[in-house]
Structures are given as C-alpha cells and as structure tokens.
Amino acid sequence: AQSVTQPDIHITVSEGASLELRCNYSYGATPYLFWYVQSPGQGLQLLLKYFSGDTLVQGIKGFEAEFKRSQSSFNLRKPSVHWSDAAEYFCAVGGDKIIFGKGTRLHILP
Amino acid sequence: GAGVSQSPSNKVTEKGKDVELRCDPISGHTALYWYRQSLGQGLEFLIYFQGNSAPDKSGLPSDRFSAERTGGSVSTLTIQRTQQEDSAVYLCASSLAPPGYSSSYNEQFFGPGTRLTVL
Structure with a gap:
C-alpha cells in the first residue's frame, strides 16, 4: 500500500532563511x-x-524538490523564504491513486 | 475555462440527518477524487473514480459514506446519519487521463470544498 509521511507538523523559520x-x-x-x-482560507x-x-x-514561487529513490524522499526546499510563504504544505504520492500526507504548517518569523 | 466546482460551499446539519455533496469536475476529466480535510489530518483519501472502472472505495471511513458518479461527470458524495466527527471540509479533485493509462500521475485540480458542520 502506498503512504506518505511528513514528519514535521510545524516548522518555524525566519524571513530570508532557507527552508526544507x-x-x-x-x-x-x-x-x-x-x-x-x-x-489560509485558500x-x-x-x-x-x-x-x-x-x-x-x-x-513555482522559487520552490524546488529533489527525488531521492534510495531514501524514499521528496523534500521541498527554498533558499530564502518570504513572509507570504506562511501556509500549509502537503506532499502527495501517486501510484494506484493519489495520497496526501498530513501536512506541514510553515510559520515565518519577521 | 471553468474549474472544479462544488456545492454547497457550506452545509450545517443536525446529527442523524443525511447530506449530499456535489462535485462538477472539469469537462473531459476522467478521474475524480473525494478527500476529507480535518484539522491536523491532512487530506484523507475517500474515493476515486476513473472512467468506467469500478471506483476505489478503500478510503471511505464507514458504510454511512457512499459516492456515485453519473455519466462520467458529476459526482455526489452522500453521508447518511451524520455524526459530529463527520464535520470537515470535503474536497473534490479531477484530473485528465489519457485513455488506457492510469490517471494517478496526472495533475489534480481541486474544487473550493464544502465545509460540513454537524451539530
């Protein structure tokens, strides 16, 4: 069976810092x-x-992700976050159907 | 062009009542998904329709939940004898699938959701 794990429920980074x-x-x-x-609300x-x-x-929005088969990972990165990046991020895997992780909520410190 | 639409946008119902949620996918999209989004639970897969194939119902949480898709287009998700734990946002998504291929790799387009509140 397919599954997705997003281990971080919340992440907080400062504006301008890198993100993974x-x-x-x-x-x-x-x-x-x-x-x-x-x-929020979208x-x-x-x-x-x-x-x-x-x-x-x-x-889009300056994001990138790297697929690593050996680690079964698909981490999302951004070199410098903006306050407008505060949101919830969902990873999804498509096999027999598309399944989503539980999401990571990103908080940005000014 | 028109995107995925869902109705109603909000539904408040009393415990024990039945509700029907409607999804109009993008015209020509053969795959249709229903998900449930609750706080802290991400998007919980409910059911998946692909063309004329038998739907994948493996995500339906109980036999109170059912869904149908008429004419390969509009879909209705029905929840019978609603419970308070059914309160959530129900999202519908559709994707375009070339004939003969699994659509699971196609980009999904999501509707705005129906917020269900069971009192």
Missing part, C-alpha cells in the same frame, strides 16, 4: 510525487511535481 520540508513515501514502484500549498495550489527524468524539480 521533509516528505517520505512508501510505494512499490516508481511513484509520482507532488507538493501542494494551501494558504484552496490547494500545485507547487511542483515529479514524474520521471531529472530528480531535481523546479516549481
């Missing part, structure tokens, strides 16, 4: 991986996705 949000998945074959962001927005090919994927 962790995501680990379980799936028997090559998965399709996604990161979504949900701002719907889900796709940040980036990995299907195949280059394991470093670029997304």
Whole structure:
C-alpha cells in the first residue's frame, strides 16, 4: 500500500532563511510525487511535481524538490523564504491513486 | 475555462440527518477524487473514480459514506446519519487521463470544498 509521511507538523523559520520540508513515501514502484500549498482560507495550489527524468524539480514561487529513490524522499526546499510563504504544505504520492500526507504548517518569523 | 466546482460551499446539519455533496469536475476529466480535510489530518483519501472502472472505495471511513458518479461527470458524495466527527471540509479533485493509462500521475485540480458542520 502506498503512504506518505511528513514528519514535521510545524516548522518555524525566519524571513530570508532557507527552508526544507521533509516528505517520505512508501510505494512499490516508481511513484509520482507532488507538493501542494494551501494558504489560509485558500484552496490547494500545485507547487511542483515529479514524474520521471531529472530528480531535481523546479516549481513555482522559487520552490524546488529533489527525488531521492534510495531514501524514499521528496523534500521541498527554498533558499530564502518570504513572509507570504506562511501556509500549509502537503506532499502527495501517486501510484494506484493519489495520497496526501498530513501536512506541514510553515510559520515565518519577521 | 471553468474549474472544479462544488456545492454547497457550506452545509450545517443536525446529527442523524443525511447530506449530499456535489462535485462538477472539469469537462473531459476522467478521474475524480473525494478527500476529507480535518484539522491536523491532512487530506484523507475517500474515493476515486476513473472512467468506467469500478471506483476505489478503500478510503471511505464507514458504510454511512457512499459516492456515485453519473455519466462520467458529476459526482455526489452522500453521508447518511451524520455524526459530529463527520464535520470537515470535503474536497473534490479531477484530473485528465489519457485513455488506457492510469490517471494517478496526472495533475489534480481541486474544487473550493464544502465545509460540513454537524451539530
């Protein structure tokens, strides 16, 4: 069965600092991986996705993620966060269907 | 073009009543998902429709929950004898799937959700 784990429920970083949000998945074959962001009171927005090919994927808003098969991970990164990045971030894995993690809430300190 | 729409946007009901939530996917999208979002629980998968195949109902939490998709388009999620723990935002998503291929790799487009409150 496929599953997704986001080990950090909350993360707090200072504005301008770098960010890494962790995501680990379980799936028997090559998965399709996604990161979504949900701002307060807003719907889900796709940040980036990995299907195949280059394991470093670029997304919108300056985000990137790296697929590491050996670690079953797809961590999301951003070199310098902005206050507007405060939101909840969801990792998702697509296999037989698309399953989401429980999310990581990102807080930004001024 | 039009995105995924859901109705109603908000639903308040009394415990024990039945509710129906509607999802209109993007035209031409063959895959349709229902998720439930509760505080601290992320997006809980409920059910997945793909074309004319039998739906994947593995995420439905109890037999009080059911869903159907008519004509490969509109879907209705029905919750019978609602309980307070059913209170959540119910999200629908659709994706485009080429014929003959699993759609699980396709980008999902989400609706705005229906906020259900069971008193």
